[in-house]
Amino acid sequence: MSENKNIKNLKEFSTSADRFEGANLLCPGCAHSIIVREVLNATNDDLILSASTGCLEVCTAVYPYTSWDASWIHIGFENGSTAVAGAESMYKALKTKGRLKQPDRNPKFVSFAGDGASYDIGFQWISGCMERGHNIMHVVLDNEVYANTGGQRSSSTPIGSSATTSPEGRRSYGEKKNKKDMVSIMASHNIPYSAQVAPNKWKDMVKKIQHGFSVDGPVFINAVSPCTTEWKFDPKDTMHLADLATDSLVFPLYEIIDGHELNITYRPKTVVPVEEYLAAQGRFKHLFKDEYKHLIKEWQERVDAKWAQLNRREEARV
Amino acid sequence: MANKGWDEFEIGAMLRTFEGKIDDIAGTLQENRAYSQNSSFVASVADWRIIKPVFNKDFCIDCQFCWVYCPDISIISRDKKMIGIDMDHCKGCGICVEVCPTNPKSLMMFPEKADEETELAAWPAKNEEKK
Numbered sequence: 180m181s182e183n184k185n186i187k188n189l190k191e192f193s194t195s196a197d198r199f200e201g202a203n204l205l206c207p208g209c210a211h212s213i214i215v216r217e218v219l220n221a222t223n224d225d226l227i228l229s230a231s232t233g234c235l236e237v238c239t240a241v242y243p244y245t246s247w248d249a250s251w252i253h254i255g256f257e258n259g260s261t262a263v264a265g266a267e268s269m270y271k272a273l274k275t276k277g278r279l280k281q282p283d284r285n286p287k288f289v290s291f292a293g294d295g296a297s298y299d300i301g302f303q304w305i306s307g308c309m310e311r312g313h314n315i316m317h318v319v320l321d322n323e324v325y326a327n328t329g330g331q332r333s334s335s336t337p338i339g340s341s342a343t344t345s346p347e348g349r350r351s352y353g354e355k356k357n358k359k360d361m362v363s364i365m366a367s368h369n370i371p372y373s374a375q376v377a378p379n380k381w382k383d384m385v386k387k388i389q390h391g392f393s394v395d396g397p398v399f400i401n402a403v404s405p406c407t408t409e410w411k412f413d414p415k416d417t418m419h420l421a422d423l424a425t426d427s428l429v430f431p432l433y434e435i436i437d438g439h440e441l442n443i444t445y446r447p448k449t450v451v452p453v454e455e456y457l458a459a460q461g462r463f464k465h466l467f468k469d470e471y472k473h474l475i476k477e478w479q480e481r482v483d484a485k486w487a488q489l490n491r492r493e494e495a496r497v
Numbered sequence: 498m499a500n501k502g503w504d505e506f507e508i509g510a511m512l513r514t515f516e517g518k519i520d521d522i523a524g525t526l527q528e529n530r531a532y533s534q535n536s537s538f539v540a541s542v543a544d545w546r547i548i549k550p551v552f553n554k555d556f557c558i559d560c561q562f563c564w565v566y567c568p569d570i571s572i573i574s575r576d577k578k579m580i581g582i583d584m585d586h587c588k589g590c591g592i593c594v595e596v597c598p599t600n601p602k603s604l605m606m607f608p609e610k611a612d613e614e615t616e617l618a619a620w621p622a623k624n625e626e627k628k
């Protein structure tokens with residue numbers, strides 16, 4: 180294993196030479212690229228990357244341009260994880276046979292995918308990668324919707340969110356099913372590292388990514404990615420939305436080591452009511468009508484229950 | 498590499514981001530890279546903007562919040578100092594202004610057509626009411 184890059188503070192981090200380029204076609208204020216930059220800048224090692232179909236892939240590989248300064252593969256919607264796992268297997272085989280031209284370089288294998296590509300369509304591919312023990316990191320850019328095709332619900336879309344396939348209206352408050360708990364599902368493969376991250380907590384992010392790069396075996400990262408277009412907020416407020424997400428505990432930050440050791444990595448000094456998080460986004464606007472207000476209370480209860488559960492797990496080390 | 502149409506592209510072809518060989522990309526800053534015509538770095542999205550950020554270095558404390566949270570790699574930081582904005586790649590989202598902690602702010606948004614010198618000369622003073 181190579182040494183981790185030394186990043187003590189933000190000034191030091193800012194000396195990183197980005198390997199992700201501008202004039203990509205992501206929306207102004209898109210959190211996907213903030214997350215990608217934080218992940219890539221966490222290491223100086225060579226990178227072998229993939230992206231599953233989705234906003235990130237579509238907007239960074241518009242022929243004749245690429246926004247990636249690293250080896251980058253795209254195949255389909257479902258198989259970004261296996262694409263990078265294939266590259267990793269080949270690398271391992273060449274290393275064993277002594278056929279690597281530069282055996283002392285330590286490339287990192289990272290697969291980026293949306294929640295649609297991870298929670299739904301690429302689910303079994305990712306599960307296979309985790310089970311087979313590839314030395315890869317799968318990073319979900321979780322904007323809780325199929326953003327690139329116009330906002331259809333995914334199994335990451337939370338209750339009450341209005342999506343184009345589960346719209347709010349006279350007879351509906353929008354999405355009715357609860358979000359899938361992917362961090363736990365992935366941890367249940369007994370992988371060495373599974374964690375939830377947020378772009379506003381860059382230090383927590385870098386620490387977790389570096390931890391992920393230093394372990395031997397598959398790593399799963401779920402990154403909350405506030406989407407200005409589908410969550411319906413002003414592009415300038417992306418980081419504010421990320422702050423509301425972490426500080427309301429709607430997106431608690433934690434890690435699960437070796438499938439069981441759970442650590443909460445961020446405890447907000449002041450916990451923000453879930454209502455504030457919901458109120459900041461157009462996709463939840465209808466919940467503030469009288470007939471749906473009980474859903475806001477239920478939201479808070481769900482978030483409180485999940486937080487209590489995480490705390491119990493942390494204490495019990497299970 | 499000469500650009501081809503998508504239907505002239507042979508299967509398995511690669512887009513090369515750089516001209517020639519590059520050994521230490523993570524240690525090479527953008528100004529020292531030999532980008533090829535296939536890197537989006539050589540393109541511009543300046544015409545997306547309707548508002549633009551203006552940087553006033555007098556109040557900047559080089560905290561680098563703008564650098565880490567700019568989605569478009571448009572805050573230029575060198576040797577731990579914020580030195581300016583890459584106006585070819587900035588999309589005018591305004592995140593950098595929101596996250597700038599100084600009082601008054603060291604970055605503010607103005608209409609795309611605003612004159613930078615005029616805005617800098619009229620920069621607001623410290624707001625005492627703010628926390």
Ligand SMILES: Cc1ncc(C[n+]2csc(CCOP(=O)(O)OP(=O)(O)O)c2C)c(N)n1
Pocket residue numbers: 232233234235255256257292293294295296297300320322324325326327328333
């Ligand atoms: C097998 C397959 N089904 C559907 C599509 C159409 N498609 C392209 S991108 C996309 C949405 C991606 O959503 P997500 O993975 O959440 O990424 P996001 O765009 O939200 O970042 C869909 C449905 C496809 N390309 N391939």
Ligand code: SF4
Pocket residue numbers: 204205206208209210211234238322326327405406407408409
């Ligand atoms: S739709 Fe959302 S995720 Fe897609 S590019 Fe725009 S802001 Fe980013």
Ligand code: SF4
Pocket residue numbers: 208549550566567568569570571572582586587588589590591592593594
């Ligand atoms: S306005 Fe947005 S894109 Fe432009 S420099 Fe600021 S954060 Fe970056």
Ligand code: SF4
Pocket residue numbers: 556557558559560561562563564579593596597598599603604
């Ligand atoms: S956020 Fe403001 S103070 Fe901090 S480096 Fe940027 S311009 Fe300077």
Ligand SMILES: [Mg+2]
Pocket residue numbers: 293294295320321322323324325326
């Ligand atoms: Mg999505």
